[in-house]
Amino acid sequence: MIKADLHNHTRHSHAADSVAAMAEAAQAKGLEFFGLSEHSPRPDGYLYPADYQEKLLATYGQYIDEVKSLRAAKQNNFRVLLGLEVDFMPDEEAFARRAVSGHDFDYVIGGLHFQGNWGFDYAQADWDKLDETRRRGCYVRYYRDLAALCRSGVAQIIAHPDLIKLFSADSFKRWLDTKEAEEVLAETFGLMKELDLIMEVSSAGLRKPCREIYPGPRIMELAAGLGLKICLSSDAHSTAQIAYAFDELESYCKSFGFGGSWIVEGGRQVALPFDKNHC
Ligand SMILES: [Zn+2]
Ligand SMILES: [Zn+2]
Numbered sequence: 001m002i003k004a005d006l007h008n009h010t011r012h013s014h015a016a017d018s019v020a021a022m023a024e025a026a027q028a029k030g031l032e033f034f035g036l037s038e039h040s041p042r043p044d045g046y047l048y049p050a051d052y053q054e055k056l057l058a059t060y061g062q063y064i065d066e067v068k069s070l071r072a073a074k075q076n077n078f079r080v081l082l083g084l085e086v087d088f089m090p091d092e093e094a095f096a097r098r099a100v101s102g103h104d105f106d107y108v109i110g111g112l113h114f115q116g117n118w119g120f121d122y123a124q125a126d127w128d129k130l131d132e133t134r135r136r137g138c139y140v141r142y143y144r145d146l147a148a149l150c151r152s153g154v155a156q157i158i159a160h161p162d163l164i165k166l167f168s169a170d171s172f173k174r175w176l177d178t179k180e181a182e183e184v185l186a187e188t189f190g191l192m193k194e195l196d197l198i199m200e201v202s203s204a205g206l207r208k209p210c211r212e213i214y215p216g217p218r219i220m221e222l223a224a225g226l227g228l229k230i231c232l233s234s235d236a237h238s239t240a241q242i243a244y245a246f247d248e249l250e251s252y253c254k255s256f257g258f259g260g261s262w263i264v265e266g267g268r269q270v271a272l273p274f275d276k277n278h279c
Helices: 019-028 053-072 090-100 124-128 132-152 169-176 179-194 203-207 217-226 246-255
Strands: 033-039 079-087 107-111 198-202 229-233 260-265 268-273
Touching: 019 033, 019 053, 033 053, 033 107, 033 260, 053 079, 079 090, 079 260, 090 132, 107 132, 107 260, 132 169, 132 179, 169 179, 179 217, 198 203, 198 246, 198 260, 203 229, 203 246, 229 246
Parallel strands: 033 079, 079 107, 198 229, 229 260
Antiparallel strands: 260 268
16 A cells, blocks of 8 residues: 655645645545645746746745644654655756755655746647647657756655646657657656656646656656656645545556655655565
């Protein structure tokens, strides 16, 4: 059974529920480790057409305090962890570095959501305007940016490592069959291995138009072959989504040969085998 869900949001950004309600629901679902990983504030000029930045900036300190107080009240079989999801932009590395310093985070998840100032995970309509060649350009850029995120050292966990497929899953699958994809992916995921970063496997993709776990089978095979460490998450934006489809997520990971997942507590990687009794 999966015992940890490390990637979750609250109403401090664009999710539905409070920190306390999320933690309570996670405990009720039988998780042993529950990580809150609210979005980091973004640099000026990076906005979605409808955005939560103003709200987040107003209560960001409160988010940190609320999670810290739950973390301090730790129980034997349930721990709350303080995480952060950094929206990484290669041109704004100094900003990301400042965002992750100054607070006592258990871990930082690094995720890509922007190319330049375009939030690429916002609207299907944006992708409908792009032909196959331009989409492929976005995929290549995504993995180059992901490599920059790995190299930056700001994150210990790499979020949803094929989020770029969200609105163009068929084109993305065709691209995966190309020599270009093979080379770009080998470089980026090789770097993840070299730097001992943890790759997130997220059930959130099942709820999105791509209808597929992040990352898809091709990248899972590559990750398994490299011996990458993985962590599991739901990227929940409400109490109902915590540990979303975790049974499916566990069999998916096992089918590629993964024997367990990892968490990061106080900056230290900890292994959680899927079947403790059999390992
Ligand atoms: Zn994300
Ligand atoms: Zn997220």
